[in-house]
Amino acid sequence: MPLVRNPILPGFNPDPSVLRVGEDYYIATSTFEWYPGVQIHHSRDLANWELLTRPLNRKSQLDMRGDPDSCGVWAPCLTHDGARFWLVYTDVKRKDGSFKDTHNYVVHAEAITGPWSDPIYVNSSGFDPSLFHDDDDGGGRKYFVNMLWDHRRRPHTFAGIAVQEFDAGSGKLVGPRRNVYAGTDLALVEGPHLYRRNGWYYLLTAEGGTGYDHACTLARARDIWGPYETHPAKHILTSKDSPHAALQRAGHGDLVDTPDGRTYLVHLAGRPTTQRRRCVLGRETAIQEVAWDEDGWLHVKDGPVPSLHVDLPGARDEDKYWAESLYTFGAGSGENARLPADFQWLRTPDTERIFETTADGKLVLIGRESIGSWFEQSLVARRQTHFSYDAKTVVDFSPADERQFAGLTAYYCRFNFFYLTVTAHSDGQRELLIMASEASWPLGGLAASTLGDAVSIPNDGRVELALSIRGKALQFSYALPDAADWADRELKKIGPVFDASIVSDECGGHQAHGSFTGAFVGVAASDLNGTAARATFDSFLYRPVRDESDRYEI
Structure with missing residues (x-):
């Protein structure tokens, strides 16, 4: 055998x-x-x-x-x-x-x-x-x-x-x-x-x-x-x-x-x-x-x-295990919205309140509560199944202020996540901002902190968001895709290299034997003004990467 x-x-x-x-x-x-x-x-x-x-x-x-x-x-x-x-x-x-x-x-x-x-x-x-x-x-x-x-x-x-x-x-x-x-x-x-x-x-x-x-x-x-x-x-x-x-x-x-x-x-x-x-x-x-x-x-x-x-x-079938996945979405809303089989969301059966899919294969997230909410948050993600991978998406989102944000997240639970968001300053100027749970840092806690300086971007147009994980190293990047074909465009790094190993059972914020899930990567949207702002995602790419330093996957 x-x-x-x-x-x-x-x-x-x-x-x-x-x-x-x-x-x-x-x-x-x-x-x-x-x-x-x-x-x-x-x-x-x-x-x-x-x-x-x-x-x-x-x-x-x-x-x-x-x-x-x-x-x-x-x-x-x-x-x-x-x-x-x-x-x-x-x-x-x-x-x-x-x-x-x-x-x-x-x-x-x-x-x-x-x-x-x-x-x-x-x-x-x-x-x-x-x-x-x-x-x-x-x-x-x-x-x-x-x-x-x-x-x-x-x-x-x-x-x-x-x-x-x-x-x-x-x-x-x-x-x-x-x-x-x-x-x-x-x-x-x-x-x-x-x-x-x-x-x-x-x-x-x-x-x-x-x-x-x-x-x-x-x-x-x-x-x-x-x-x-x-x-x-x-x-x-x-x-x-x-x-x-x-x-x-x-x-x-x-x-x-x-x-x-x-x-x-x-x-x-x-x-x-x-x-x-x-x-x-x-x-x-x-x-x-x-x-x-x-x-x-x-x-x-x-x-x-x-x-x-x-x-x-x-x-x-090792080729299938290492194949990249470019996900698009089926038309519909509520029970008729069609997500790729790999994707799930959090807690709620009322999907019509958090997402819908369009006839041209896009995913629309309806901004609800903050990332990490235990009740109703718009977060759609797939499991991380490789120790090293690339992920990216393109989002069209027009936030009015700092209480509206949407983007790409490496997520475990409310205690540990990294989140590259399209948001806005209080004056309405659109910007990119990285958020993370404070449990990702030595002091711990439940708050979501901003990491590094915001990057101003034009108030109109789509934004490409990407992350790369190589073992324990996580790097976010971005581009403005309306300027060129997104498959060939060079991404700009944003923020420092983060410790990706934080998104793990051992950093889940619970007592011993108390964190039971695993790392996900996906997209999310929040509207803390309560106006259900919408963010549209064109597609989602997950690409496994063979990392020579990884003793498990080579």
Whole structure:
């Protein structure tokens, strides 16, 4: 089989849930505050994956306005019971501090591309739920599995893994809820998945938090209610004792069998850069081959440290991975506005208030709240999936004053972003200005500061905005495209070289294990006057760059 380099889903694609139906493989990953909710990728060979759908795409299913950074949709579980697809997910409304408001839902569909049902509310007792279909008893029972959160047990608030029967007909939990597994001394047990194999129930969990102590832990029992014994090695996958391994933060996994009987573990991992070990691309999805021993225990081949390369049924299309993408936009507004599949926005299901697309392939952003708002901001972006890249766009925007701005952003959350804006002085003179969250600087904070001096530009005409990232170095540039063909025009640098590694999990402004997304690049518009000023973007270019200093991508 071909040797394939991890990760198989680069960039922000954490908490993978994997499923095979016939010859088709699917992976569902968390999207947190990014809308629509849940990414489902498809593959026929485990090596090449295409984004297929985002099923939580309407207001009746998901409304995340007010959800803090790194809240929203956590840890989906995608399964199939032989007749239909099931998707379980959490919408987190609060995560910091003693309390967690974690609402768990189930949706289902006959086809993977939908239409997906309106959500069935299940419970709010914890997060990371999964749905297990147990058809070995002939009854086809379903069980809801999730971790329990106990706010009284600080600092040990992860109270164990609970199992309760789920009645699909009534859409309710029935019978007793039992705490079946407390985890190991690594603590923070979460992310449960149940399987049945050769008379055993296997419980795969995540432990150690989603930072550098993360791990996959396996346990098993003869009865679904336990007692569960922990794997002799405790953790079947972890990088916690191998600080120089290429794949760090390895954990939160799920298992899948191939038609020819092989078994693979998909899991999240991070690839830190710089001496400060910053994961700019966030938590990504990787894969490892596993094997079952004579005693019925699973072992990761060459594990437990995850391998950067793995044998898969297919070979990855490297040309496609390195291809540039020039995005244009389809005509429409609201539900009919057509963004390229790679793009998402933040929190709101009411898209008609934040963007529309035109018949000639342009994107119109309707200025709303400031960048970093938890409620309604006009920001459309795609994941950063390479450590080095170029991005550029052309914007037509006529701001009246300093409270209106639109432009190009490298964005993680309200705590860390860089933003090259077209704005105006208080006297109406149009200018270019770089903004960034103060968390990008040693003092920290929540304010957005201006960086460097503004550059005056003509009050009329389009402006080309660009950024280049080479590892940890970020440089903005600009040009006035109406003067020449934009493909051949030389850009002018603006501002200093910034530290791009700030746009990372480790600088997300939260406590340890508290920032869960990844770097995006895209366009945004704000109108703090409340007059909904419009900014029109011609197109968007994302060009991966092979950087010789990058040990991961060469």
